[in-house]
Amino acid sequence: MNLKTEQILTTDGVPLSISLKKAERKNKIKAFLLVAPLLLFLLITYISPIGEMFTRSIDDRMITNMLPKTFKAMENWDGQELPPEEVYASFLSDYKVLVENKTQGKLGQRLNKEKNGFNSILKKLKRKMKKFEDGNYKEQIISVHKRFADVTYWQAMKRTAPPYTIGKYLKAVDMYEDQNGDIVQVEEKRRVYKTLWIRTLEVAFFVTIFCFFMGYPIAHLLATIPVKYSNLLMICVLLPFWTSLLVRTASWMILLQQQGLVNDFIVMIGLVGDENRPQMMYNKVGTYVAMTQILLPFMVLPLYSVMKTVSPSMMRAGKSLGGTPFVSFWKIYFPLTISGVGAGSLLVFILAVGYYITPELVGGASGTLISNNIAYHMKQTLDWSFASAMGLMLLFGVLAIYWLYNKLVGVDNIKLG
Amino acid sequence: MSKNPEFVKFDKVDKSYDGKVLVVKDLQLDIAEGEFITMLGPSGSGKTTCLMMLAGFETPTHGEILLDGNIISNIPPHKRGIGMVFQNYALFPHMTVYENLAFPLRVRKIQKDEIDKKVDKALSMVSLNGFESRMPAQLSGGQQQRVAVARALVFDPAVVLMDEPLGALDKNLRESMQYEIKHIHESIGVTVVYVTHDQSEALTMSNRIAVFNNGKVQQLSNPSELYEKPANSFVAEFIGENNTFNGEVVDIDKDKCKVKLVNSEILANPISIKSKGEKTTVSLRPERALINPTDKMDNMFTGKIEEVIYHGDHTRVRLNLLGSSEFILKVPNSSSNLDLKVSQDINIGWNSADARALDPK
Numbered sequence: 001m002n003l004k005t006e007q008i009l010t011t012d013g014v015p016l017s018i019s020l021k022k023a024e025r026k027n028k029i030k031a032f033l034l035v036a037p038l039l040l041f042l043l044i045t046y047i048s049p050i051g052e053m054f055t056r057s058i059d060d061r062m063i064t065n066m067l068p069k070t071f072k073a074m075e076n077w078d079g080q081e082l083p084p085e086e087v088y089a090s091f092l093s094d095y096k097v098l099v100e101n102k103t104q105g106k107l108g109q110r111l112n113k114e115k116n117g118f119n120s121i122l123k124k125l126k127r128k129m130k131k132f133e134d135g136n137y138k139e140q141i142i143s144v145h146k147r148f149a150d151v152t153y154w155q156a157m158k159r160t161a162p163p164y165t166i167g168k169y170l171k172a173v174d175m176y177e178d179q180n181g182d183i184v185q186v187e188e189k190r191r192v193y194k195t196l197w198i199r200t201l202e203v204a205f206f207v208t209i210f211c212f213f214m215g216y217p218i219a220h221l222l223a224t225i226p227v228k229y230s231n232l233l234m235i236c237v238l239l240p241f242w243t244s245l246l247v248r249t250a251s252w253m254i255l256l257q258q259q260g261l262v263n264d265f266i267v268m269i270g271l272v273g274d275e276n277r278p279q280m281m282y283n284k285v286g287t288y289v290a291m292t293q294i295l296l297p298f299m300v301l302p303l304y305s306v307m308k309t310v311s312p313s314m315m316r317a318g319k320s321l322g323g324t325p326f327v328s329f330w331k332i333y334f335p336l337t338i339s340g341v342g343a344g345s346l347l348v349f350i351l352a353v354g355y356y357i358t359p360e361l362v363g364g365a366s367g368t369l370i371s372n373n374i375a376y377h378m379k380q381t382l383d384w385s386f387a388s389a390m391g392l393m394l395l396f397g398v399l400a401i402y403w404l405y406n407k408l409v410g411v412d413n414i415k416l417g
Numbered sequence: 418m419s420k421n422p423e424f425v426k427f428d429k430v431d432k433s434y435d436g437k438v439l440v441v442k443d444l445q446l447d448i449a450e451g452e453f454i455t456m457l458g459p460s461g462s463g464k465t466t467c468l469m470m471l472a473g474f475e476t477p478t479h480g481e482i483l484l485d486g487n488i489i490s491n492i493p494p495h496k497r498g499i500g501m502v503f504q505n506y507a508l509f510p511h512m513t514v515y516e517n518l519a520f521p522l523r524v525r526k527i528q529k530d531e532i533d534k535k536v537d538k539a540l541s542m543v544s545l546n547g548f549e550s551r552m553p554a555q556l557s558g559g560q561q562q563r564v565a566v567a568r569a570l571v572f573d574p575a576v577v578l579m580d581e582p583l584g585a586l587d588k589n590l591r592e593s594m595q596y597e598i599k600h601i602h603e604s605i606g607v608t609v610v611y612v613t614h615d616q617s618e619a620l621t622m623s624n625r626i627a628v629f630n631n632g633k634v635q636q637l638s639n640p641s642e643l644y645e646k647p648a649n650s651f652v653a654e655f656i657g658e659n660n661t662f663n664g665e666v667v668d669i670d671k672d673k674c675k676v677k678l679v680n681s682e683i684l685a686n687p688i689s690i691k692s693k694g695e696k697t698t699v700s701l702r703p704e705r706a707l708i709n710p711t712d713k714m715d716n717m718f719t720g721k722i723e724e725v726i727y728h729g730d731h732t733r734v735r736l737n738l739l740g741s742s743e744f745i746l747k748v749p750n751s752s753s754n755l756d757l758k759v760s761q762d763i764n765i766g767w768n769s770a771d772a773r774a775l776d777p778k
Contacts, residue, residue, distance in 0.1 A: 313503045313505060316474055316501075317509070319474075320501040320569075321495075321500070322521045322525055322572065323524045324495055325493075335511045336510065336511060
């Protein structure tokens, strides 16, 4: 056979593929123009903030710009012994510029984060350096404070030289770079974030499980009862959607608090005594209950739309062939709804991982999640780069879950309605 | 081997869904072992409901259903051992053909090699060997249909129910599947209860046909009797084509009666009329009326051709006869009678034995 496939030409001699492209071009432009506003909107409000967050989370250029000469001089220093005279001289000249611009305080803070005790010796240096003579700066600086003769301080300064750092990411998983540049865990009692991540995943996981077990029967009922009842039931499922999230969470607070309706009720029926009413709010229980209720529709709707497509004759066929109702359900009905289960679970899990308001209001100390911590760093400590790092980790975590799901179930099988 | 003539028995079965309307009324039906019986009727006549009650998906409101002498009303569907072919096949889309066929055997805890043998046998019965690993979606409609039939038979059920199984197929495929199902039935001798609204399907396949209307069996007989000797005007109307004359009986004899139409009289065969003065509908099959008959016939009239419709193997002629312009004649296409023209007058004759005087419509 001829290996070179012959080019197909249209009647006027133009290759078919070119002719086709030409014919399609107008439609393509039209389609692009139709989506252009959305594309632009997404670019401005979604893609660029993510980009901004990313640069912010790894940005360490402030100190790089403050000590340009020092870092240049440090390039020739091996980092083992005390740095040579050249480094001391460049540092002093950089520092003089900072003092003139009155930005030396920021440098102190930044270096203090890297190594404790930096700030005080820099302040002392600022006072003493006015009397410095030209030449032999190394000796003069060391005479200000003996820590300037400690090589670990200079090593700490050198570590801040690269314009980018992954320090914030390490911090978010309770790790840091030690003096030798090794990545190590922080001491056990100061580990905060790991617990928070694990708790976030745990809450999201269990909320998904709860939603599944509560949503599956509802969805099945919705898909099988006559339309006149299913419409009413559907409204009941959707009603929470039409109520403000804040209102729903607040009503859970009314129900779950220690003097709340649920507690009153179980005291009334004598399940517990009045003096030991259980704590159902400001802990994980509250977070679980409220989040499950709020996220339930996201499980029910995809399940419903899939179950709607499963013909009732499937179960009948299973039974008529001799399968017990359970076997028919488990071997036939359930596998046919698995794409809905996947879609619903993915949706609920992803929403739960990033949930903020509900854990904030009913979670208390033991029920808050990573997103609450991100908000805390955005609003209270103003460590935006740390908040950005955590936010991005959350984003990529979700993308990883999505990727995994795609590998296991296949995104094409998702049916959302 | 003696066959049980009451293998499946509907004993005075009533069924109502809403407590107001009876969908099935006082159904009395015996089905013999190894019989191919068809429930035929227009939609909403209760035939599918009967099938669902037999399968166990609906419970009779009143009366009993017996299978081989045992009352089955309280046995759940999965313990009845009745195979079923569904309207839309209901093949399990997430299982291969093999798994679909193995399902009823697996739930019966049959050994693996036994399953293989049975599946292989069932597939060869519908000539689908080699399709074991296909998914249902990879099969054509006809192939899916055959898999559904094989699946309903693979566990050797005593009775197989088929609920309009050929409804979704095109005409040619439907016809060939009709023969195929009929041959399978003949070769394995299973009892088949078949539901359809397609009369030609029923006539082709069945040993006996039960014609349903308004929840009642109108007539239960074999195909030729059903066609040749309809018991009432509904059956006459529903099965095949039919010319009708409405009139009043003016004279009645043992096997002949005189029916007065608007301005003429015809002779007919009294079937469901007893006495003079009764209203009646006379039914005559189009192929029983002849043009210019050479034999002596006791009904001879002249009609005017209103329309000639060419149908390939035969020509259909619509006549204005005895005050009605809906009289249909079926003329086989042989070279002798191709000169039929509209508004031509022709002589028509038929025997009174073929004109059945039935209940009035």
